Structures are given as C-alpha cells and as structure tokens.
Amino acid sequence: MLTLGLGLLVQRAAEVEYILHGLYAHLGGVERPYTDKPHETVKYFITEAKSRLSVIAEEQIPAYARAALLHDLDLCMAGFDRRNKYIHSCWQNDEELHGWRTIKGTKRLSHPELGLVSSDDVWGLASEFARLRDKLVVWDTHFFGAPGDPELDTPAASSKRL
Secondary structure (H helix, E strand, O other): OHHHHHHHHHHHHHHHHHHHHHHHHHHOOOOOHHHOOOOOOHHHHHHHHHHHHHOOOOOOOOHHHHHHHHHHHHHHHHHHHHHHHHHOOEEEEEOOOOEEEEEEOOOOOOOOEEEEEOHHHHHHHHHHHHHHHHHHHHHHHHHHOEOOEHHHOEOOEOOOOO
C-alpha cells in the first residue's frame, strides 16, 4: 500500500504545483503562466505568490480572501516539505516497530534526517494535497477565472492560457 500511496502523493502534489504556478502568474499579471520562471521550484512560486498578493489592491482581492489564501499557501509549503522528505528518502521496513524508517540526506545538516513513517502518513498527505487542490482551484476560479453559465450547466473555470 505504501507504493500506491507514494504514487498518489506525487500525483496530487503535482496538481497543486500546477495550480500554484497559475496563481503565481495571475497575481503577477502574467498572461501566459509558463512563460514566467518555468524552471523555478514550487517553493519559489509560493513565496513569490505571497509577495505578489501583498501588492494587489484590496478592491481586487478582499482581506478575508487574502488571509485564506495565505493560510493555504503556508499549508502548501509545509506539505511540499513533507512530500520532499517522503519522495527523496531511502525507505526501509522496520517489522519490529511496524513502520517505515526513512533516511534522507540534507544540504543544511552534516548528518542525515532519520524518521519513522507509517503508510497512513503518506496517504494522509496525499489527501491533504487533494483538499488543497480543491480549495486553490475554487480561489483561482473565483478571482481569476471565467464565470460559468448556469443555463448551460457550465461551471466557472480557471482562465490559464498555455
């Protein structure tokens, strides 16, 4: 179950990363999102989205919406930190503890990070990314999307241009 959970985690995190890149571009007024810093990391997009959000007029994005997005961006940052730990670690099953030991090298420390993880932790993070994806899509659609048409049963949609 761990392998399937890791695969789902990677998929959900990639979906969130795609949406974050679009939000970063929308907040900066960039017409085509993937022409603006396509090589940067997701943490860069989160940090810069926060910075760009701070200079947008209150009339365009009200304070309550800013606070909600900033909270979700913080959750995204923490989620990507955990994702990196899971994806870039060496895994070893510990039958005595009924869990998985992870070993990950770090750039900042002179010794590797060691952890004990259950497959439930991985599945939980995948679920958290799915929840964040849904929230970010709603936020993106509300402030930067195209309105839907209830008569045609068409929902609102994000307006990213590739």
